[in-house]
Amino acid sequence: xxxxxxxxxxxxxxxxxxxxxxxxxxxxxxxxxxxxxxxxxxxxxxxxxxxxxxxxxxxxxxxxxxxxxxxxxxxxxxxxxxxxxxxxxxxxxxxxxxxxxxxxxxxxxxxxxxxxxxxxxxxxxxxxxxxxxxxxxxxxxxxxxxxxxxxxxxxxxxxxxxxxxxxxxxxxxxxxxxxxxxxxxxxxxxxxxxxxxxxxxxxxxxxxxxxxxxxxxxxxxxxxxxxxxxxxxxxxxxxxxxxxxxxxxxxxxxxxxxxxxxxxxxxxxxxxxxxxxxxxxxxxxxxxxxxxxxxxxxxxxxxxxxxxxxxxxxxxxxxxxxxxxxxxxxxxxxxxxxxxxxxxxxxxxxxxxxxxxxxxxxxxxxxxxxxxxxxxxxxxxxxxxxxxxxxxxxxxxxxxxxxxxxxxxxxxxxxxxxxxxxxxxxxx
Amino acid sequence: xxxxxxxxxxxxxxxxxxxxxxxxxxxxxxxxxxxxxxxxxxxxxxxxxxxxxxxxxxxxxxxxxxxxxxxxxxxxxxxxxxxxxxxxxxxxxxxxxxxxxxxxxxxxxxxxxxxxxxxxxxxxxxxxxxxxxxxxxxxxxxxxxxxxxxxxxxxxxxxxxxxxxxxxxxxxxxxxxxxxxxxxxxxxxxxxxxxxxxxxxxxxxxxxxxxxxxxxxxxxxxxxxxxxxxxxxxxxxxxxxxxxxxxxxxxxxxxxxxxxxxxxxxxxxxxxxxxxxxxxxxxxxxxxxxxxxxxxxxxxxxxxxxxxxxxxxxxxxxxxxxxxxxxxxxxxxxxxxxxxxxxxxxxxxxxxxxxxxxxxxxxxxxxxxxxxxxxxxxxxxxxxxxxxxxxxxxxxxxxxxxxxxxxxxxxxxxxxxxxxxxxxxxxxxxxxxxxxxxxxxxxxxxxxxxxxxxxxxxxxxxxxxxxxxxxxxxxxxxxxxxxxxxxxxxxxxxxxxxxxxxxxxxxxxxxxxxxxxxxxxxx
Ligand SMILES: Nc1ncnc2c1ncn2[C@@H]1O[C@H](COP(=O)(O)OP(=O)(O)OP(=O)(O)O)[C@@H](O)[C@H]1O
Ligand SMILES: [Mg+2]
Numbered sequence: 046x047x048x049x050x051x052x053x054x055x056x057x058x059x060x061x062x063x064x065x066x067x068x069x070x071x072x073x074x075x076x077x078x079x080x081x082x083x084x085x086x087x088x089x090x091x092x093x094x095x096x097x098x099x100x101x102x103x104x105x106x107x108x109x110x111x112x113x114x115x116x117x118x119x120x121x122x123x124x125x126x127x128x129x130x131x132x133x134x135x136x137x138x139x140x141x142x143x144x145x146x147x148x149x150x151x152x153x154x155x156x157x158x159x160x161x162x163x164x165x166x167x168x169x170x171x172x173x174x175x176x177x178x179x180x181x182x183x184x185x186x187x188x189x190x191x192x193x194x195x196x197x198x199x200x201x202x203x204x205x206x207x208x209x210x211x212x213x214x215x216x217x218x219x220x221x222x223x224x225x226x227x228x229x230x231x232x233x234x235x236x237x238x239x240x241x242x243x244x245x246x247x248x249x250x251x252x253x254x255x256x257x258x259x260x261x262x263x264x265x266x267x268x269x270x271x272x273x274x275x276x277x278x279x280x281x282x283x284x285x286x287x288x289x290x291x292x293x294x295x296x297x298x299x300x301x302x303x304x305x306x307x308x309x310x311x312x313x314x315x316x317x318x319x320x321x322x323x324x325x326x327x328x329x330x331x332x333x334x335x336x337x338x339x340x341x342x343x344x345x346x347x348x349x350x351x352x353x354x355x356x357x358x359x360x361x362x363x364x365x366x367x368x369x370x371x372x373x374x375x376x377x378x379x380x381x382x383x384x385x386x387x388x389x390x391x392x393x394x395x396x397x398x399x400x401x402x403x404x405x406x407x408x409x410x411x412x413x414x415x416x417x418x419x420x421x422x423x424x425x426x427x428x429x430x431x432x433x434x435x436x437x438x439x440x441x442x443x444x445x446x447x448x449x450x451x452x453x454x455x456x457x458x459x460x461x462x463x464x465x466x467x468x469x470x471x472x473x
Numbered sequence: 474x475x476x477x478x479x480x481x482x483x484x485x486x487x488x489x490x491x492x493x494x495x496x497x498x499x500x501x502x503x504x505x506x507x508x509x510x511x512x513x514x515x516x517x518x519x520x521x522x523x524x525x526x527x528x529x530x531x532x533x534x535x536x537x538x539x540x541x542x543x544x545x546x547x548x549x550x551x552x553x554x555x556x557x558x559x560x561x562x563x564x565x566x567x568x569x570x571x572x573x574x575x576x577x578x579x580x581x582x583x584x585x586x587x588x589x590x591x592x593x594x595x596x597x598x599x600x601x602x603x604x605x606x607x608x609x610x611x612x613x614x615x616x617x618x619x620x621x622x623x624x625x626x627x628x629x630x631x632x633x634x635x636x637x638x639x640x641x642x643x644x645x646x647x648x649x650x651x652x653x654x655x656x657x658x659x660x661x662x663x664x665x666x667x668x669x670x671x672x673x674x675x676x677x678x679x680x681x682x683x684x685x686x687x688x689x690x691x692x693x694x695x696x697x698x699x700x701x702x703x704x705x706x707x708x709x710x711x712x713x714x715x716x717x718x719x720x721x722x723x724x725x726x727x728x729x730x731x732x733x734x735x736x737x738x739x740x741x742x743x744x745x746x747x748x749x750x751x752x753x754x755x756x757x758x759x760x761x762x763x764x765x766x767x768x769x770x771x772x773x774x775x776x777x778x779x780x781x782x783x784x785x786x787x788x789x790x791x792x793x794x795x796x797x798x799x800x801x802x803x804x805x806x807x808x809x810x811x812x813x814x815x816x817x818x819x820x821x822x823x824x825x826x827x828x829x830x831x832x833x834x835x836x837x838x839x840x841x842x843x844x845x846x847x848x849x850x851x852x853x854x855x856x857x858x859x860x861x862x863x864x865x866x867x868x869x870x871x872x873x874x875x876x877x878x879x880x881x882x883x884x885x886x887x888x889x890x891x892x893x894x895x896x897x898x899x900x901x902x903x904x905x906x907x908x909x910x911x912x913x914x915x916x917x918x919x920x921x922x923x924x925x926x927x928x929x930x931x932x933x934x935x936x937x938x939x940x941x942x943x944x945x946x947x948x949x950x951x952x953x954x955x956x957x958x959x960x961x962x963x964x965x966x967x968x969x970x971x972x973x974x975x976x977x978x979x980x981x982x983x984x985x986x987x988x989x990x991x992x993x994x995x996x
Binding site for chain 1: 778780850
């Protein structure tokens with residue numbers, strides 16, 4: 046089944062890998078390939094690092110220089126995409142820039158909403174945007190908002206807000222914040238809570254999709270087919286009394302795991318294929334195709350939003366965990382991008398899926414049968430894509446535009462687009 | 474449908490059936506409405522009404538009702554056999570089924586005694602209200618199930634089937650001219666591979682099929698688009714036989730729910746909604762032991778299944794009312810099984826105090842919930858889900874867990890599986906048999922559950938497309954054989970039953986249609 050791996054072992058020196066994470070899906074992959082473990086301080090060819098190590102390696106005072114046969118799993122300033130506040134900031138700026146350029150993509154409707162690029166819930170930074178937020182809150186006082194600490198993950202510190210009084214602590218003029226400038230620990234994003242999520246079996250879920258980026262300039266990205274939906278264990282209930290019940294509102298596995306109704310056999314995870322089958326059967330093919338096309342659209346534009354700002358180090362690749370919520374109009378909303386999506390396996394099919402994920406990632410960033418060389422053209426052979434599909438390849442798209450074949454550039458989940466959007470090849 | 478040779482008595486029962494249906498009154502009303510139209514000419518009243526009814530779609534409804542009757546009522550031979558022969562012509566099988574029912578009932582009763590719970594009890598008002606409130610989330614706080622065990626599992630049932638022997642027939646006599654390696658001892662006539670090829674000729678390899686997972690291929694994409702286009706026309710025609718014919722090559726995912734409803738002749742109206750509501754009230758009023766069995770079954774199967782867990786609550790909303798639904802009793806006239814009887818306490822054997830238990834006459838076994846689970850992908854409205862399941866059950870699935878000689882019954886299907894495997898893969902069969910692994914011991918549970926829970930959800934639906942389209946369960950053993958063939962290389966290496974079972978444990982990666990095609994048509 047995994048015939049693409051380990052071809053190198055006999056013909057070439059065995060690759061040296063380092064890792065900060067003792068995860069079995071990683072180790073099993075490295076071992077199957079016959080790679081040799083080395084310390085992160087040694088001359089590794091492949092380093093699966095945590096974000097802390099990345100910060101050290103790429104920090105100015107470290108003076109570390111990577112060689113052409115070294116590949117590492119994060120971009121230096123990935124936080125531009127993967128920190129909640131920075132992602133929002135960058136997407137907002139991206140839209141404004143497009144607007145200034147007069148791009149069609151920045152088209153707005155009569156309410157001033159972006160028609161094509163309205164894919165993150167309205168969001169403010171706290172305390173920085175406190176006054177803006179209050180203004181917005183007063184316009185629609187019956188809306189629920191969700192507060193998230195910028196620097197945390199796994200649902201920690203998240204709570205829902207429907208009264209301004211709950212935000213006293215973050216107001217600009219409150220005593221606590223007047224004297225000490227906020228650190229990233231106390232900074233929050235507050236987003237409009239999507240209170241009409243699509244429910245299946247009465248329960249809320251979000252999507253976890255894996256996106257591999259091998260280059261930001263030109264943008265080259267891949268979407269993993271084996272994503273999944275994460276379900277809450279408890280029926281969804283939008284009523285005010287349940288605002289504190291995080292089992293209803295947060296789909297994070299780390300949260301749901303603590304609930305009484307957590308099921309360890311499936312872990313509340315449903316494959317994207319099953320979701321697709323259900324939607325296509327109950328709602329029809331057109332709307333389902335449109336939904337999945339829109340998801341891809343949003344991923345590509347979130348990447349484009351940071352492509353100018355990410356330091357496009359050629360030793361780097363990154364596998365992001367995209368969190369997406371679908372609302373009951375079948376509109377997908379981008380919630381967050383994770384730099385280190387969990388590689389812990391909660392169930393046996395989870396383990397298989399994550400093993401494949403890592404295997405396929407490696408085959409795309411280090412073409413099998415070749416020594417690691419960061420100067421390669423980053424066009425993996427089709428048979429090395431595994432469960433990934435090319436989401437967008439800016440370079441190929443431009444070549445195809447020149448050669449007049451706009452159809453070829455982006456391969457979709459299902460290869461079809463709806464006419465209302467510019468086709469993938471014209472994504473700029 | 475070319476059913477010109479229907480007997481007079483068959484026609485009579487068809488007419489009787491129509492006359493007592495709601496359609497009859499609806500048609501009468503519609504005819505009235507036609508007559509009172511100003512355009513109608515008195516001289517041509519009959520013709521005018523007929524044209525009117527045709528134009529307004531009533532004639533389609535009538536045709537569909539007749540189609541439904543033909544599908545669900547076997548042609549009765551002349552002279553009319555006694556009712557017990559309609560249920561099951563072979564006496565020794567009738568007896569065996571009766572014995573089996575007694576055993577089930579006994580085990581049910583002993584569970585009651587052991588746990589000191591009644592078969593049924595009236596729920597106090599307060600409890601009824603609570604249950605009503607959490608009707609859509611019954612899975613959260615169900616009854617205490619720690620003591621409840623499934624009454625039987627497919628493997629218990631298999632034991633019974635293996636014990637079946639025709640007293641008028643000595644198997645040793647036949648060993649000479651046709652040695653059967655299998656373990657089913659009942660001599661029944663089952664189809665040969667050639668007959669099956671003919672029956673399933675629309676599935677031949679040169680016939681494109683929907684749902685063969687080949688997304689990248691352009692021709693397949695085009696084919697799918699064409700299928701959807703044609704499928705829409707089929708749906709617009711609103712005629713069961715056409716939908717059935719179309720579905721022989723598989724239903725496009727987005728049209729399946731509608732095509733299946735047409736094949737099953739399900740058109741829901743207010744009466745059906747009220748009827749379901751009444752069943753729900755019955756559930757609320759009485760707590761039955763079978764409810765606990767159903768709960769337990771869902772918890773043991775769907776709740777733990779990564780394809781179906783999201784539908785857990787729908788399953789209760791279907792299964793609990795189903796157990797109260799006396800409409801289901803109707804199918805017992807063709808089923809070798811007989812609904813279990815129970816007597817009001819202290820009145821054992823007194824007919825006036827006899828009740829059928831449960832009201833629908835069906836005692837669930839381990840895996841029963843899986844008959845409903847795949848349907849949850851198609852119908853998000855509970856009511857539709859309910860009626861589609863009920864219809865599929867009383868047309869097909871009851872045959873998978875009762876003892877009969879019917880060609881669609883589980884005994885014949887098991888035998889068909891063994892025959893096909895023996896003719897198709899003698900080497901494999903022989904090897905497995907010699908290492909102590911009778912193939913049927915692995916395949917039986919697949920057959921009993923119609924593969925639900927074993928295949929991936931999309932594949933179960935593609936398989937059930939064929940069950941509905943060909944109006945036959947024979948595709949199940951065909952697939953079972955195909956799976957053995959497909960895993961042959963590994964199966965030839967096993968040296969024990971457990972090893973063989975391990976090779977066949979995970980079927981979720983299989984693409985059933987190409988497998989069936991290979992197995993039926995490539996040799
Ligand atoms: N705007 C929103 N509307 C509705 N639900 C939301 C919204 N934002 C977040 N959630 C819910 O809260 C969960 C956690 O949010 P988010 O992913 O942003 O935080 P996190 O703590 O970083 O989680 P993790 O690191 O595990 O991905 C989401 O998975 C989603 O279920
Ligand atoms: Mg998240």
